Amino acid sequence: MHIRTAVPLALAASTALAGSLLVSAPASAVTHRSGVHLGKIQYDSPGKDNRSNASLNAEWVEIHNNTTSKVQLKGYQLKDNNGYTFTFGSYNVSAGKTVKVHTGKAKVTSGHVYWNRGSYVWNNTGDKARLIKPTGKLVDSCSWTKSSNGTKNCH
Template sequence: MHSTRTTAAVLAVCGAAALALAAAPAQAASGSVHLYKIYYNSPGTDTRSASSLNAEYVQIKNTTTRNVSLRGWSVTDASAHKYTFPAFTLGAGKTVTIHTGKGTNTAANRYWGSGNYIWNNDRDTATLKNFVGTRIGACSYNSTSSSYKIC
């Protein structure tokens, strides 16, 4: 009888452990791909130089535990300026910065390619949409007391 009780207890513990392990991947996969930060007022005078344009940017963060393809995803402002990702994968736990100006795209930095500023210095809204056009999120600011907004 003692071994039957021991076996039942071991099976109960193993069953509970198996259920916990089965639930772990779903919990680990939680998180999101979302707008993280907008730096809307680049430092200094607005000269439209490459360094000034590229000091204005929006960041997208992947807080999931998996890589996410952003191909076809887009970021727009309230005036309908639009950046669309070409083939691009955002790594698990990574952030990508989309600079307003021109530059060489990397895994961490992308370039809108604009010769004009995108983000208004006082108020604007960034909207992130996935490849089918579903709104993933938006981030608005209405302030001249700061140069950036954490979304």
């Protein structure tokens, strides 16, 4: 009588363990995306939203090149839910490197480009960033709802 009870319990336990392993596997696969993709997004710049250039530049989106060669981003677009669109000029992102697209104004430097806007793009209460190829094909997207720190990790 005890043997009949033990076998179904052992089978149920091993099935539950296998099920939990299967559930966790796809999550790890998502963190290792290949190609050009969205990384971390600072959608709510730290401090008070006073529209200063420093505050605007503290709002940014990372675009990561997870390939083994540089990628030319000319013509790529970054869009939000309200139709605000940033279009890359000629800009190479090296293999394994990241470029931040800041909302405000400044001179383009290695790893940093600027939207040159005087107002915020990303909604603190929820929005969706989209990275689109010059052909119009969606490369990646990342959405969020309000959180305590104003960042979203899209890796």
